Amino acid sequence: MRDSITRDNKNLIIRILAVLFWFFVWQVIGSYLDNDLLLPMPLTVIKTLFSMLGQKMFYIAVLNTIIRIILGFLISCIIGIILSILSYNFRFARILLSPLISFIKSTPLASIIILALVWIKSQNLSLLISFLVALPTIYTNILKGLDNINLKLIKMAQVFRVNNYKKVKFIYIHEIKPYLIAATSISLGFCWKAGVAAEVIGLPQNSIGEALYSSKIYLNTAELFAWTLFIIFISFVFEKFFIYTLQKL
Amino acid sequence: MSIILKDITKSFDDLDVLKNFNGTIEDNEFNFIMGESGIGKTTLINILMGLEKPDFGEIVGMDDMNLSVVFQENRLLEDFDAITNLKLVANKDTKDKEIVSLLRDLGLGDSLNKKVSQFSGGMKRRLAIGRALIHKADIYIMDEPFKGLDKNLYLKTIKYVKEKLEGKTVIIITHREEEYEIFGGNIIYIK
Incomplete structure (x- = not known):
């Protein structure tokens, strides 16, 4: 110990x-x-970050972005789990979903963002992008986990007439957990990258993306770096939080 | 009521594993299924458990029976402890005290909260036996349950299982005549 x-x-x-x-x-x-315009010093960036921390608008922008990106990620988890269960149980669903998942996975993000801007409001863009970025990874990993479930344990539970709650808790969730953790670790980082990029293009009011764009317009490189540092930090915190929660399941 | 096995036939890839097998499992007795290796003993109990369907033949008197099994491979939850493995199959009215006492009787008292993956082969086998004993069933099916136990524990475990399951319907697959001699009961040969 x-x-x-x-x-x-x-x-x-x-x-x-x-x-x-x-x-x-x-x-x-x-x-x-x-040259502070090209590359500000670390200390300047940290000072800028601290001055941003004192502004109310900073927290509003952060909160708005977090809500959209995390909500998109959570929805993709729910939908990904449902779709993978369907694919595991019905061959037809697996065949039907395969081209759709491949399409989402390989379509350039910029195309999706621009197309999505035609269909939905810019406020919801990062939610949709976060959802679309995470879905293929979540779906593929969970399905792989289900495919690798130890069938002998399932048969054992069937013979002993183990109830569904225990079966899900001790066999299914336990066997899928490593795949879900891997999917979370990979996709959550992508959600942040793609979600913020979507905000920079869609420019929803009071968001991190809008703040990043403003920094670029006003050539405030220190602020741009400060926002970037902060995005890396919250992305790290959320990834650790989700992985910790999943490990406790 | 006895369980009647009528003309059970099963083949895999054109290889006949069981052909027109007939036998009777006696109620409330130890029933030993014996025969050479690869003769189809495990296939027969897989059919009894409903895990495989016979190509032909029928089993009478087995409908809706609650089963408890020691599988040939232990099929334990390796990442959980011994208590969780037993709780998984224990009936609702089984008390924790009962589970702990059974594990102690099987010599696993010092490893109650240890992950099963850290158990030795013999410990895993005893845990698999314990799991079958904690589950209150109509029929107990055991596929070479005492295989892999070392000399000291072998006899002790046999006697314990005999004491626990006396008067119940038990089906045991084994190669060893000496196990039948200790338990007594009905014997079914697969030829």
Whole structure:
């Protein structure tokens, strides 16, 4: 136990040092360029971020974006799970869904965003994009998990007449969990990237995308970097939160 | 009421595993199914469990029977502990105390909360036996239940199972005559 805690601390220290190393590289390149418009110094960016933290509009933009992107991700989880269960049980559903999932997976994001702007309001664009980006990964992974379920355990449960609740909890969820965690880890990062990109194109009011766009228009590179740092941070926090919650299932 | 096996026939890829097999499983007795390796003993109990359908023949007196089984491979929840494995199949009225006591009787008292994946082969086998014993059933089916147990535990476990299932309908597949000699009861040979 103590060994594992020491090992965890060591890993954490190594990770922090790695981050600090890249901040150092950033600082060196920034000093060399000596142009805040091209590459602001890390300290300038951090100061800008702190000044943003004091503004009410910052929190409104962050909250709006989080709600849309996470909602899109959660809907894709629900739909992805339902579709994969259907595909697992009915060959017809699997064949029918296969081209649709491939289509969503391989269509360029920019095409989807522009097309979606024709159909829906820009406020809902990042929700839809987040949903579409995560769906193929969630669906494919869960289906793979279902396909790999130990059928001998299912037969055992059938012979012992184990009730559905226990079957789902101890066999199905347990066997699918690693696939769902992998899907979450991959797709949530993509949701943030694609969701914010969609906001930059759609420019919904009071959103991170709109704030990023404004920073670019006003050539406020420090603010652009500050927003980027913050997006990386919340993306990391949400990924860890979801993975932790899934592991507790 | 006895279970009658009438002309049971089963083949896989044109290979006849069971051909017109007839036999009677006696009620409230230990029934031993014996025969050489690969003769179709496991196929027969898979048919009894409803996991496979015979190509021909019928089983009379088995409808709606509640079964409890020790499978040839243990089929345990490897990432869960011993108690969870038993709770999975235990009837609603089974108390935790009963589960713990049974596991202790099987020599697993020190490993109640240990992940099954960390168990030795013999421990897993005893846990599989424990799972079958905790589930109150009409018929107990055991496919070579004592295989893989070391000498000390072999006899002890046999005696414990005998004591627990005395007077119940039990079907045991085995190669070992000595197990039949300890349990006694009905014997069915597959030739």
